[in-house]
Structures are given as structure tokens and as C-alpha cells.
Amino acid sequence: MRRFSEFVANTMRVPKDAVMDLPRLSVCGDREIYIENHKGLAEYTDTDIRVKMRDGIMHISGKELRIIVMKYGSIVINGIFGAVIYENNGDKYKKC
Amino acid sequence: MLKKIFKFIKGYVIIEITGNNKERFVNMCLNNFLNIYDVVPIEDGLVMKTDRSSFFSMRRLVKKCGVRVRIVRKCGAMHTLRLYHRRYGFFAAGAAVAMFLFFLPQYVLCVEIDGEYNADESEIRQVLREHGVYPGARKKNIDDLSEIKDAIVFDIDGINWAWLYDEGARMRLQIQESSPKPKVNDKSTPMDIVAAHDGFVTRADVYRGERHVSIGTSVAAGDTLVSGKVAVFPLGAEERYMYVHSAAKVIADTVRTESGKFSTTETLRIRTGRARALLTLSIFGRDIDLFRRVGYADYDENKIRHDLDIPVIGYSGLSLTVTTAREIRQVQRELTEDEVLARASEVLEERICKKLGARAVRTDEELAFAKNGDVYSVELRMHLKENIGIEVPLNEELSG
Numbered sequence: 001m002r003r004f005s006e007f008v009a010n011t012m013r014v015p016k017d018a019v020m021d022l023p024r025l026s027v028c029g030d031r032e033i034y035i036e037n038h039k040g041l042a043e044y045t046d047t048d049i050r051v052k053m054r055d056g057i058m059h060i061s062g063k064e065l066r067i068i069v070m071k072y073g074s075i076v077i078n079g080i081f082g083a084v085i086y087e088n089n090g091d092k093y094k095k096c
Numbered sequence: 097m098l099k100k101i102f103k104f105i106k107g108y109v110i111i112e113i114t115g116n117n118k119e120r121f122v123n124m125c126l127n128n129f130l131n132i133y134d135v136v137p138i139e140d141g142l143v144m145k146t147d148r149s150s151f152f153s154m155r156r157l158v159k160k161c162g163v164r165v166r167i168v169r170k171c172g173a174m175h176t177l178r179l180y181h182r183r184y185g186f187f188a189a190g191a192a193v194a195m196f197l198f199f200l201p202q203y204v205l206c207v208e209i210d211g212e213y214n215a216d217e218s219e220i221r222q223v224l225r226e227h228g229v230y231p232g233a234r235k236k237n238i239d240d241l242s243e244i245k246d247a248i249v250f251d252i253d254g255i256n257w258a259w260l261y262d263e264g265a266r267m268r269l270q271i272q273e274s275s276p277k278p279k280v281n282d283k284s285t286p287m288d289i290v291a292a293h294d295g296f297v298t299r300a301d302v303y304r305g306e307r308h309v310s311i312g313t314s315v316a317a318g319d320t321l322v323s324g325k326v327a328v329f330p331l332g333a334e335e336r337y338m339y340v341h342s343a344a345k346v347i348a349d350t351v352r353t354e355s356g357k358f359s360t361t362e363t364l365r366i367r368t369g370r371a372r373a374l375l376t377l378s379i380f381g382r383d384i385d386l387f388r389r390v391g392y393a394d395y396d397e398n399k400i401r402h403d404l405d406i407p408v409i410g411y412s413g414l415s416l417t418v419t420t421a422r423e424i425r426q427v428q429r430e431l432t433e434d435e436v437l438a439r440a441s442e443v444l445e446e447r448i449c450k451k452l453g454a455r456a457v458r459t460d461e462e463l464a465f466a467k468n469g470d471v472y473s474v475e476l477r478m479h480l481k482e483n484i485g486i487e488v489p490l491n492e493e494l495s496g
Binding site for chain 1: 118120122126127133135136137142
């Protein structure tokens with residue numbers, strides 16, 4: 001199913017976050033992150049925030065992290081970020 | 097800001113969530129569209145804000161997640177109202193203050209007169225009272241301000257401008273007195289010119305009138321220098337005179353002397369560094385001292401007045417005057433001879449200069465002194481070149 005939706009997105013030039021239900025991230029320097037299409041919180045502390053996504057967990061680490069807006073489909077995180085890591089089912093790490 | 101105000105009006109609750117499933121609780125709140133915001137992690141949980149309606153809907157989720165919820169604080173207007181709804185005295189006092197603030201601007205509680213004036217203050221206040229301006233009067237009954245201004249200007253001598261300012265509970269009358277006009281002699285009036293001071297005449301320019309003074313002569317104070325009675329007849333003919341307003345410039349060398357006694361000691365006022373703030377409360381023009389005594393034998397004081405002005409209403413009738421009293425210690429200091437003479441010279445010069453006319457030029461000065469115990473007797477002789485002629489009404493006998 002996922003491969004099919006990816007195929008549709010690629011061939012029809014439709015945004016993947018809309019078709020494949022992938023999270024969309026907007027990062028403003030190392031101070032603010034806006035996440036859409038999240039599936040909820042997994043961990044929330046001053047230094048680490050884990051946000052559930054469709055295929056795994058997004059791990060944001062840093063200092064003085066605060067969730068300033070939290071809605072059903074979106075979340076805005078403020079603070080000084082050290083790393084944003086995708087933890088896909090625990091077998092693969094992608095760092096951006 | 098507007099959002100914050102609405103939140104405050106609606107009321108909100110600050111809660112603390114502890115337990116293992118706190119993140120799950122947050123997720124469930126979001127999934128159930130419960131309004132939570134300002135989520136902050138603490139040591140073993142989360143602190144968040146939620147509105148009243150969302151808070152009551154959380155019970156079901158709390159049981160499901162197995163977290164513990166503790167109310168940290170209830171905030172907002174609704175909560176405050178609920179808290180104080182049985183305090184009738186509080187509401188009565190609030191209503192009384194509101195009524196007071198409503199009625200306050202409708203009455204004059206104090207009348208102040210501002211400006212430099214020599215006129216009798218009671219007379220001014222009487223005029224104001226006649227027009228309805230007095231402490232306790234209703235503003236509705238006050239006459240038109242232009243009428244009051246006219247009454248003050250026309251009824252009280254010397255005042256040439258006045259205006260009444262409405263400053264809440266205070267009416268402030270700003271007045272200004274006219275300065276007297278300099279006395280100018282009419283040019284058609286016959287006048288003599290006489291010597292104002294003893295002197296030796298060095299120059300005499302007569303523009304109008306009959307010359308009685310010549311260059312190189314000494315004159316005494318009061319001597320007629322130029323007469324306004326001018327003879328206009330040839331020798332042997334009938335005597336005829338023309339009366340004129342004399343005009344002349346008579347420059348003479350004069351000597352002015354001033355003397356005085358000066359002590360060799362001076363008193364210095366030194367601040368000790370100790371100071372006290374003394375408060376005086378002014379309620380509708382009546383001063384109430386909020387202190388018993390200053391406590392210093394000698395002190396300087398500096399007053400600063402703070403009026404309580406309420407926006408829109410203006411002056412509330414309450415003022416607080418802060419008087420700063422700084423303690424002073426008097427110390428006697430011995431002056432040297434040079435210091436005494438310098439000060440004496442300064443004082444005496446000032447005295448002489450106050451008596452001089454315009455454009456007098458100092459040519460020389462001598463300072464003589466004699467010491468008698470702790471006192472110096474000092475005499476200053478100042479040599480000047482000045483115009484000694486002054487106009488006086490024509491004297492027929494002297495002029496003749």
C-alpha cells in the first residue's frame with residue numbers, strides 16, 4: 001500500500017505528506033520546529049522530545065525544549081536544538 | 097494580548113500531571129480535542145494549563161491513563177468571582193469607591209491660586225465664591241469661566257490676566273499681575289536737569305534748555321545743570337521766557353563711597369549626611385502631618401508634592417508631600433585678612449553698583465580698612481565717570 005501511494009505521489013507529482021501521511025517539518029535555525037502530521041508524544045523532557053510518526057519516532061534533543069503549541073495534527077517546539085534524529089523502528093538512524 | 101484577556105475572563109486551571117503515562121495522557125487530550133497549552137516538563141511530570149470545561153472532561157482520560165492530576169492553581173476572573181462571591185463587604189466597598197469616583201468630578205474639593213500676585217488672596221477667593229467656585233461647590237453651579245475671568249480682572253486691581261482650570265476635584269486659578277509702567281515724563285512738561293551726585297564736570301552736551309554748567313567746574317548734588325526756563329529777549333527789552341523740557345548729557349568724574357563692618361569668622365552649614373523623609377498627607381486641601389517631630393536641631397528641607405491624579409477624572413483631592421529634612425551642622429571658620437577684604441570689596445561694590453545709573457564707567461577704586469578685634473571696618477571708594485544729570489520738574493526760583 002505504501003509503495004503504491006509512493007508510486008502515485010511520484011507519478012502524479014502530488015506532495016508526499018498528503019498522499020503517504022508522512023510528517024512535514026519546518027525548521028527555523030536551531031530555535032523552532034513546526035511538525036505536522038504527527039501521531040502524538042512519546043517523551044517530553046527539558047532535553048529530549050520524542051514525537052511519534054507513522055513509521056517511527058522523531059527524536060529532538062537539545063536544551064530548554066518547550067512545546068509552545070500543541071494541536072491534534074501539529075506541534076511547535078521551541079528551544080536550542082542539538083539534533084533531530086529519525087528512529088525508524090529502532091533499526092536505522094537517520095540524522096539531519 | 098486579546099487572547100490572554102479572554103482566557104483570563106473565561107478562567108483556566110494549572111494542573112500537574114505525574115505518573116508513567118503522562119505523554120499518553122497528553123496525546124489522548126489532543127485526540128479528544130481538549131484544550132491544553134503551556135505544557136512544561138518538570139522533574140517527574142508535566143505542568144500544563146487547561147480551561148475549565150476541558151478540565152472537567154479530563155476525568156475519564158485520567159482513569160484510563162492511570163496518571164495523577166493535581167491542581168496547582170485556579171486562575172481567571174470567574175474563579176476570583178466565585179472566590180469572593182459571598183464577601184458582600186468587599187463588593188459594597190468596591191461599589192462605594194465606584195460611586196465616589198463617579199461623583200468626585202462633579203464637585204470642587206479644593207481651590208488653588210497659582211501665579212505671582214500681590215493682591216489680597218481673600219479678595220480673590222471672595223470673587224470666586226460669588227461665582228460659585230469654593231470647596232464643596234457643585235461644578236454644575238459654577239458660572240461661565242469667561243465671566244469669572246472678567247470678574248477677577250476687572251474687580252481686583254493689578255491683575256491683568258486670569259484663567260480657571262478644571263483639574264478634577266481641584267479648580268486652579270492661574271493669575272498674572274501687570275507690572276507697573278515705567279514713569280515717563282511728558283516731553284511737553286518743562287523740566288530742569290540737576291546733578292544727582294557731587295562731581296567734576298568733564299563734558300556737557302546740552303540738547304535743549306539753558307546751560308548753567310560749564311566744563312571743568314565742580315558741582316554738588318542738587319545743583320541745576322540745565323534749566324528748562326530759557327530767556328528769549330534781547331537786552332533792555334521786556335523779559336520773556338520759553339519753558340522747555342530740558343535734555344542734556346553731563347558727564348562728570350564722581351567718587352562713590354560705601355563702608356561696612358565685616359567679621360573675621362564665617363559660619364559654614366555642613367550636611368551631616370543624616371536625612372529623614374517626612375510625609376504630609378493633603379486631603380481636599382487640608383494638610384495632615386504623618387510625622388511627630390523632625391528630630392534635628394538644624395536642618396535644610398526640600399519639599400516634593402505628589403498629587404494623585406486619576407485618569408479621565410483628574411485630581412482626586414489627595415496629595416502626598418514628601419519633605420526631605422537633611423541635618424545641618426554649623427561650623428565657625430576663621431577667615432584670613434585677604435578673604436575678608438575680598439568679600440567686603442564684593443559686597444560694597446554691589447551696593448554701589450545698585451545706585452548707579454546706566455553707562456557709568458569705573459576708572460579706579462580704593463579700599464581702606466581698619467581692624468578692631470574680630471571686626472574689619474572697610475570703606476570702598478570708587479572713582480567713576482558717569483552722567484550725573486537727572487530730570488526734575490522745573491523750579492521757577494532756581495531756574496530764574
